[in-house]
Amino acid sequence: xxxxxxxxxxxxxxxxxxxxxxxxxxxxxxxxxxxxxxxxxxxxxxxxxxxxxxxxxxxxxxxxxxxxxxxxxxxxxxxxxxxxxxxxxxxxx
Amino acid sequence: xxxxxxxxxxxxxxxxxxxxxxxxxxxxxxxxxxxxxxxxxxxxxxxxxxxxxxxxxxxxxxxxxxxxxxxxxxxxxxxxxxxxxxxxxxxxxxxxxxxxxxxxxxxxxxxxxxxxxxxxxxxxxxxxxxxxxxx
Numbered sequence: 001x002x003x004x005x006x007x008x009x010x011x012x013x014x015x016x017x018x019x020x021x022x023x024x025x026x027x028x029x030x031x032x033x034x035x036x037x038x039x040x041x042x043x044x045x046x047x048x049x050x051x052x053x054x055x056x057x058x059x060x061x062x063x064x065x066x067x068x069x070x071x072x073x074x075x076x077x078x079x080x081x082x083x084x085x086x087x088x089x090x091x092x093x
Numbered sequence: 094x095x096x097x098x099x100x101x102x103x104x105x106x107x108x109x110x111x112x113x114x115x116x117x118x119x120x121x122x123x124x125x126x127x128x129x130x131x132x133x134x135x136x137x138x139x140x141x142x143x144x145x146x147x148x149x150x151x152x153x154x155x156x157x158x159x160x161x162x163x164x165x166x167x168x169x170x171x172x173x174x175x176x177x178x179x180x181x182x183x184x185x186x187x188x189x190x191x192x193x194x195x196x197x198x199x200x201x202x203x204x205x206x207x208x209x210x211x212x213x214x215x216x217x218x219x220x221x222x223x224x225x226x227x228x
Contacts, residue, residue, distance in 0.1 A: 008159075010193050056190060058152045065152045085155055086192035088172050091116060091147030092184040 001026055003080040005035075010086055014041040023082065028059055029072030031082060046084075047072070056087040094224045095170075095197050095212045096131040102227075106208050108137040109175035109201045115140050116148040118174040120158045121197060122167045130170045130197050140174075147186065148174045171197030171212075178204050181211040183220055191215035197223065 005023045007015050015021070016039065025031035032046045032053075046054055052072060053059060059066045059074075060083040066074040076082065097105075109117035118140050123133040138154040150172065162169050171193075176184075181202035183191075191198060194216040202209040212223045 009195070056192070058155060060152075060156055063156070065156075067152070083156065083159075085152075085159060087149060087152070087190075088118075088120070088155060088192065089142070089147065089149035090174060090184065090187035090190045091142075091144065092176055092179055092186065 001076045001078050001080075003031070003076050003078070003082050005031065006081065006083040008085050011042065011045070011084060014045070015039050025076055027072060027076060028053075028061070028066050028074045028082070031076060032059070032072070056089065058085045058087050059083070060085070094129045094226055095199070096129055096227045097210075097225055098132070098227050101132050101135050102210060104135045104137075105173050105199070105210070106201055108135070109173075109203060109208075111137075112140055112175065113177065113203070114145050115143055116145060116175050116177060117201070118148040118150055118172065120150065120154070120172055121170040121199065122158060122162055122165075123170045124167060125170070132170060133167060135173070145177050169196075171199060173199035173201060175201040175203055180204065181209045183213055183215060188215055188218055188220060199225075 005021050023031045036043050061080050108119050119137040121132045123131045136158050138150045140148045141151050142149045158169050181200035197212045199212045212225050214221050
């Protein structure tokens with residue numbers, strides 16, 4: 001499946017500088033693994049060592065957060081738009 | 094420098110007060126004019142962690158804010174959140190989790206009366222206070 005991936009400003013330097021790239025894969029896990037293989041600098045920022053989604057990365061397929069679509073197993077369809085956005089979190093703890 | 098009109102500052106503080114006893118949070122939309130970040134709108138978010146000590150912006154609010162910014166020629170300038178019982182200074186967690194060196198990190202301290210609003214830039218773990226003008 002071929003989808004379009006939108007890359008946030010903070011990840012662009014590590015992912016070749018583009019705003020959008022065309023990606024292949026049947027699941028979000030496939031897409032993120034492929035990116036990690038192509039750009040080793042982002043290793044650890046997209047997926048954890050056990051292959052699960054990084055806690056502070058939000059991944060969306062079209063308008064939906066993939067955490068509610070099966071996480072890394074979320075299916076990717078042709079022409080889907082995938083967006084990566086770093087989670088915004090913090091606090092005094 | 095963060096340019097923040099009075100009504101937007103009030104909207105931000107109101108979001109934080111409504112969230113009590115939890116930390117309140119939201120995003121700042123606007124434009125960058127050289128060294129000045131001009132806030133055009135304040136977008137309230139639910140604190141999805143429902144905690145007085147930590148916060149996280151709702152992922153749907155985050156996506157919508159970025160989409161709206163693209164559509165209206167704006168940028169997501171930064172984030173605000175409240176500290177309910179501590180000063181308006183980024184905590185070690187805030188610093189460690191700051192995703193974007195270009196962002197303004199606004200702290201609203203509800204400990205003090207009147208409410209204290211301060212803004213910071215966080216670059217590679219180094220915190221520097223920036224000026225808030227327009228209120």
